[in-house]
Amino acid sequence: MPDPGSIRPARILVINPNSSRTVTAAIDAALGPLRLPVGPDITVTALPEGPESISSQQDADRVVMPLARRIAEDSADAFVIACFSDPGLQTAREAAAGRPVMGIAEWGILRALTLGERFGIVALSEGSVHRQRRMVRQMGLGERYAGSRPVEARADETVGEAIRARLITAARILIERDGADAIVLGCAGMAPHRMAIERAIGRPVVEPCQQAVAAALGAVLLREVP
Amino acid sequence: MPDPGSIRPARILVINPNSSRTVTAAIDAALGPLRLPVGPDITVTALPEGPESISSQQDADRVVMPLARRIAEDSADAFVIACFSDPGLQTAREAAAGRPVMGIAEWGILRALTLGERFGIVALSEGSVHRQRRMVRQMGLGERYAGSRPVEARADETVGEAIRARLITAARILIERDGADAIVLGCAGMAPHRMAIERAIGRPVVEPCQQAVAAALGAVLLREVP
Amino acid sequence: MPDPGSIRPARILVINPNSSRTVTAAIDAALGPLRLPVGPDITVTALPEGPESISSQQDADRVVMPLARRIAEDSADAFVIACFSDPGLQTAREAAAGRPVMGIAEWGILRALTLGERFGIVALSEGSVHRQRRMVRQMGLGERYAGSRPVEARADETVGEAIRARLITAARILIERDGADAIVLGCAGMAPHRMAIERAIGRPVVEPCQQAVAAALGAVLLREVP
Amino acid sequence: MPDPGSIRPARILVINPNSSRTVTAAIDAALGPLRLPVGPDITVTALPEGPESISSQQDADRVVMPLARRIAEDSADAFVIACFSDPGLQTAREAAAGRPVMGIAEWGILRALTLGERFGIVALSEGSVHRQRRMVRQMGLGERYAGSRPVEARADETVGEAIRARLITAARILIERDGADAIVLGCAGMAPHRMAIERAIGRPVVEPCQQAVAAALGAVLLREVP
Amino acid sequence: MPDPGSIRPARILVINPNSSRTVTAAIDAALGPLRLPVGPDITVTALPEGPESISSQQDADRVVMPLARRIAEDSADAFVIACFSDPGLQTAREAAAGRPVMGIAEWGILRALTLGERFGIVALSEGSVHRQRRMVRQMGLGERYAGSRPVEARADETVGEAIRARLITAARILIERDGADAIVLGCAGMAPHRMAIERAIGRPVVEPCQQAVAAALGAVLLREVP
Amino acid sequence: MPDPGSIRPARILVINPNSSRTVTAAIDAALGPLRLPVGPDITVTALPEGPESISSQQDADRVVMPLARRIAEDSADAFVIACFSDPGLQTAREAAAGRPVMGIAEWGILRALTLGERFGIVALSEGSVHRQRRMVRQMGLGERYAGSRPVEARADETVGEAIRARLITAARILIERDGADAIVLGCAGMAPHRMAIERAIGRPVVEPCQQAVAAALGAVLLREVP
Known part of the structure; x- marks a missing residue:
């Protein structure tokens, strides 16, 4: 999927599995130092299907399939699941078909x-x-x-x-x-x-x-x- | 110690604790993809005091103090000890006075x-x-x-x-x-x-x-x- | 939810998270010796939403929310998740609200x-x-x-x-x-x-x-x- | 040894390795809910050779051989050793010759x-x-x-x-x-x-x-x- | 119990919990180098109550109480249990009342x-x-x-x-x-x-x-x- | 290396890797009971190259090579490294060429x-x-x-x-x-x-x-x- 020969620069997609805008913005701000002029693009997105806060095992399990679908459909070169429960990390890796998926x-x-x-x-x-x-x-x-x-x-x-x-x-x-x-x-x-x-x-x-x-x-x- | 405002770019010093030129060159070549146009400088050096190959515990222990001295005297922003025994990793960290030291x-x-x-x-x-x-x-x-x-x-x-x-x-x-x-x-x-x-x-x-x-x-x- | 005073006997619901009839029937047959004349009723059911076989982590994660819903909606006194991946065991326990959920x-x-x-x-x-x-x-x-x-x-x-x-x-x-x-x-x-x-x-x-x-x-x- | 065809119902023998009547009676009362009309008979007995309380390793070791003998000589279908030290559990299993022995x-x-x-x-x-x-x-x-x-x-x-x-x-x-x-x-x-x-x-x-x-x-x- | 001022020298009692003379003799011979002119006396004895060979957990458990009694009654300054199952090591320590007991x-x-x-x-x-x-x-x-x-x-x-x-x-x-x-x-x-x-x-x-x-x-x- | 037939008795060398006289003397005094009339000679020595106290990993690593040299050059039959960091224990064993080296x-x-x-x-x-x-x-x-x-x-x-x-x-x-x-x-x-x-x-x-x-x-x- 990564295509080093094309014009498109590499891209890392950071997915916040909850839908809180405050948290998404805080993540985005924290990643500033890792954004290099010619380095990979780093995008932070919330999962619209996610709850406001992941506070039970059910909250964590509920976002797994939406996360997997998001990853399978996106052309990013690597993914980060930005919830400390690392929800669906193994399934996300299956969905990423060889592209790296990192849990926070x-x-x-x-x-x-x-x-x-x-x-x-x-x-x-x-x-x-x-x-x-x-x-x-x-x-x-x-x-x-x-x-x-x-x-x-x-x-x-x-x-x-x-x-x-x-x-x-x-x-x-x-x-x-x-x-x-x-x-x-x-x-x-x-x-x-x-x-x-x-x-x-x-x-x-x-x-x-x-x-x-x-x-x-x-x-x-x-x-x-x- | 890192000084982003100055002209000097950040620098990572990779130290090969053995003195083999072949190994040092192979390490240097392997790091190409991590050298970014505006990213930190990545330098690979051998330890002159090191043996040709680290094959006993004594070989590993022998390089610890020279490694620590090299790190204490160098102004690099981070260090990598490039021998799979991670010789002297803790002592190197003490010598680095807060700058990151990574073992391979x-x-x-x-x-x-x-x-x-x-x-x-x-x-x-x-x-x-x-x-x-x-x-x-x-x-x-x-x-x-x-x-x-x-x-x-x-x-x-x-x-x-x-x-x-x-x-x-x-x-x-x-x-x-x-x-x-x-x-x-x-x-x-x-x-x-x-x-x-x-x-x-x-x-x-x-x-x-x-x-x-x-x-x-x-x-x-x-x-x-x- | 268990209601010992009523006429309804206690009931254990065994859920096969895959949709294979052969497997469901084999499970049902295996449980014969545990069915006691006046003991709890033991029912085996397949999960209609389940795949034919659970052979990836994604297969296992996919059945978690349907399983949790099934458990939340059922009045059984205890549940058994009859797949060796124990998919969603913790979420199932949250959904069961205190009723026992056992993983095989x-x-x-x-x-x-x-x-x-x-x-x-x-x-x-x-x-x-x-x-x-x-x-x-x-x-x-x-x-x-x-x-x-x-x-x-x-x-x-x-x-x-x-x-x-x-x-x-x-x-x-x-x-x-x-x-x-x-x-x-x-x-x-x-x-x-x-x-x-x-x-x-x-x-x-x-x-x-x-x-x-x-x-x-x-x-x-x-x-x-x- | 279990003989489902005969008239004799299956029997579980619970042995309290100490000789305290109070404890034996408390165990017996606790097992009420597990006594089913047509289920296995559940009998609780004290070990006459046991001490009043098992409070040292020596107390625990002292009851092992009497326990093993009791089990070898009894025709019960399963045994429970009702002391939280699980004294002699492995020896009891050898003595039971294939019949289940459970430690509490x-x-x-x-x-x-x-x-x-x-x-x-x-x-x-x-x-x-x-x-x-x-x-x-x-x-x-x-x-x-x-x-x-x-x-x-x-x-x-x-x-x-x-x-x-x-x-x-x-x-x-x-x-x-x-x-x-x-x-x-x-x-x-x-x-x-x-x-x-x-x-x-x-x-x-x-x-x-x-x-x-x-x-x-x-x-x-x-x-x-x- | 050890009394360095008296005439009696310190004594280590090595107990072979099986009754095999061949094994007892082999143990005794193996200890030659540890017998010092003025050092503690080292005596090897078999346990008469022991079986010929300890080959089941029951064999090991059977010797525990005889071992404990032997230790309690003997005035040796230290004990060694010379069977690789270390049978009754903790009970032997209780019986030794503070004197060292070593398992092989x-x-x-x-x-x-x-x-x-x-x-x-x-x-x-x-x-x-x-x-x-x-x-x-x-x-x-x-x-x-x-x-x-x-x-x-x-x-x-x-x-x-x-x-x-x-x-x-x-x-x-x-x-x-x-x-x-x-x-x-x-x-x-x-x-x-x-x-x-x-x-x-x-x-x-x-x-x-x-x-x-x-x-x-x-x-x-x-x-x-x- | 030990030569029981010769006149020289066996010898154990205890090396205190720090140079504190107080500590060396305390170690020496503690070993009195292990000095037997015809037993091995037990000598305690400080390492002149050692620091006053070993209080960092660097202190511990610094004494490793001097320790190894001391051991390689000494004819003792066994060695004890008398610092609770057990500095250089494995290297000391390599240097001892088969003679026992014990860490405290x-x-x-x-x-x-x-x-x-x-x-x-x-x-x-x-x-x-x-x-x-x-x-x-x-x-x-x-x-x-x-x-x-x-x-x-x-x-x-x-x-x-x-x-x-x-x-x-x-x-x-x-x-x-x-x-x-x-x-x-x-x-x-x-x-x-x-x-x-x-x-x-x-x-x-x-x-x-x-x-x-x-x-x-x-x-x-x-x-x-x-």
Whole structure:
């Protein structure tokens, strides 16, 4: 599908599976530094079929087939699923027919593995905590997982200033009580807070959308290598 | 240290800890697709103090302090240690004082985690196999590790055509007997064979230098994000 | 929803997420011994929206929302999802609003844990093998898992006599080469072969639908206990 | 040994390895819902050779040979060892010559795996906590284990009302501090408190004797299946 | 209990839980190098109540209480249980009231951890293999365990020359097929073959009675340290 | 290399990789009970090239090559590396050419595995805690590891009386909050406090230099066994 000989530049499509405009805009802003003059185009889109916030397993499962269809029909060179549940990641890969599909939880966590001994996740809610435990087990990374701590918020609330203090508190508990030494932000819209939290806790904080798109960028650049 | 406003562009320094020119040249060639017109400069250098091939734990440990000194004295914005033993990765990070340091084993393996359920490593020698088992345990990734299979070669032999058939055989055994479904090339100089092995075995094959430099590229681009 | 005071007896609904009549009939026959004169009613139904065979992750994900709707709308006291991918198990539990939902992979594997040190799974295809590895990791049971071996068949082919020899061969390889000492049949329609395989290999063989329904039976009987 | 054609109905023998009448009576009462008009007979008996309470490893080991003898000499179709140390489970299986033997810790824990991400155990004493850690490791279930919390009581004290508040406190600590989301009662006599604890903590609470006998019921019903 | 000031020298009692004189004599001979002129006395004794060979879990469990009684009644300063099932190790520790009790499987395996990346065990029989898997899981050492391979012999047959070739074959399979790089002899009577196997396979071979007694020696010498 | 027939007695060389005289003297004193009239000679030496305290990964890596040279040039029969980072253990083994090399962290931890279900480590500093987590993962012992707690001291401060209360506090937190039931002292100079801490917390406390030297003693005595 990628067609290096044509005029069309390579393109990375970032899909926010919820339909919150606030979150989509926050993701888009977070990706600025990865947009290079001659690099791949990076587009962020919401999934119209998605709920306002993905807060149950049913919310996550509900977007899988629409996501797969979107990917199958789009000519992008790589895809990023921008929800920390990584909904339908394997099905999306089947639908992408060989083109890279990156999950933000996956890449937020993998990057954290290189920044500390044990990562902790700032989670939206108690329900997310349980899903994250299942996800970390599925990834086979339990030995590096300090835990998740919830801030009890909806996805779209994570963007604003009001939540920053709670995010810092959760990160601090992960460091001090749970033994984390690197933090992953467990929602797609938390990028505006990354640096403030890092400064507050004195340990690396990973924004997962940035990591997944950076990984997609690398994969797109490397695709034609013999 | 990165200074986007100045004239000096960002720079990634890739250090080959062995002193083999053949391997250094092969690494350099493999990184072509990651060199963007306005992107960070990517330089590959050998470590003059390094041995011809790193084939024992002592070889790996011997290069740690020279590597750390090289990193401490260099003004690069990010570093890649281009030897599959990831020698001195933690010490290099201490020496880099906050600038990213990526190991090629680390990133080759992390990328493989996103391409299959269990990764296998094509290793240089039986000795490397033992060291890789220890490394994978240290990373806490044993649950995803199918195993390593040696081709019994020195680092500089991996570049030429002569070894390709043995690399394919090792990869095939990892798939068919050990249950791997993604392969990591366990030496810095194997890039010229990546695509041929992938075609021969029908499963993803990861070249670790490319992955570590792609990760360094992402880290450099994202450093200024608030 | 269960209403012990009414005349209606308790009811367990077994849903075959694929639409194969052959498989549905095989499941129904396998459950005979669990139908007690005054025990809960056990009904087996196919999911009309399901594909003929679930052989990709997309097939599995496609049935999740229809399954969840079916469960939410049905007044049964307990549910069994009769596909070895346990598609949508967590979402089904959310939809069941407290009523038990059992997965056949889950219960086939749990029963096997009590019959040997390491279980092996006779899988439909190479693709199922990969999904089973992911599932076993997600369950956190990797230490007890000897592996999966495929017979390369569709779900509806597993019912007939023609496949028995291949099932026995796969089970034998799991025992002799992979170190399993208990076998789980990795598809809903293999019940007619259970005893023949057990006799051939001399080790316990678990039929997963029977185990999940037995578990549902226990859960239904125990629900009213103070 | 089961003989469906004869007049004798199938029989499940539940053996309480301690000699406490209070505990034996509590177990017997807890099994009421599993006694079906035409189902297998369920008999609960104490082991006369057993101590009043099993509170050391020596107490547990002391009952193994008497248990094995009892099982070898009894014509029951299935057995349940009703002590949360699962004393002599493997030896009992050898003695049962193919008839099912279920341990209550084993089945309490397996059932909990289907009700949450991480189970916690309400333990009798600090000593039991250590034995439970060893047991959970032996089962290979450490990834799902949140921990055990002791109430510091003897087995026969667990039956009465006086202990309920301490059981609830221990369960709550397991949920809130240790990250459990399903609770297993770690002693055979705690059934009278199950529902009260469940209501108090708002998460599933598993009574292990009920689960082991339910599993034995399923195994007995399924034995004749071809 | 140790009383360095008195005339009685410290004493280590090695108990062979089976009653085979051949095995007891082989153990005794293997311990020669650990008998120092002024060091602790090292006595080897068989357990009269023990069976000829411990080849089932029931055999292992049967000796636990006699072992515990023997230990409680003996004034030795440390004990070694010289059967590779480590029968009753925890109960023996309770009975020893603070005096060290060492298991030979435990110490054979711990020593092997320092000699290679993955240990393999030469086992007596297929039944021992299953028990060893359970034991290694209970020790939490599964990540370092390559596997066990049986020679299908009784304990007393392991002493003679006839079995040497089979022991070497089993060790070689553990190295070449299972990926072990250190071997543990899985029975108390195999000491006479240790060096011959080591020479044949070119990797370290551990005799477990020697290791357990060496550990007991260290523990006895260190007991008086403030 | 050991030559039992010659006049020269066997010799164990204990190398303290830091250059602190206080720590070297504390190690020497702790080994008194292992010095037997006719046993191997036990010599403790500091590494002149070592830093005052090993408190970063770079400190640990810096001593590896000097350690390896010292070992290669010395005729001792066995070596002990007396720093809890076990710096260069594998390289030291290569340099020792078959002679045993024991690490104190390794043996302190292995001994603790036989004294409780979960070991905890009293660490020098927060930095050591992170290195210990990596080391325990590399050993594959995470399932038995309760955690590490720092006292925030330099190596040479651990010898004096002033620190005892902080050591006891750290050990107590490991027991009460982290679930340890055996404690390892995480620095070479803490021997003078061992018994006092053990008495204060009522659980076994392991001094790692003593354990490593005891293991070296056993290895030296057993080397000549056929």
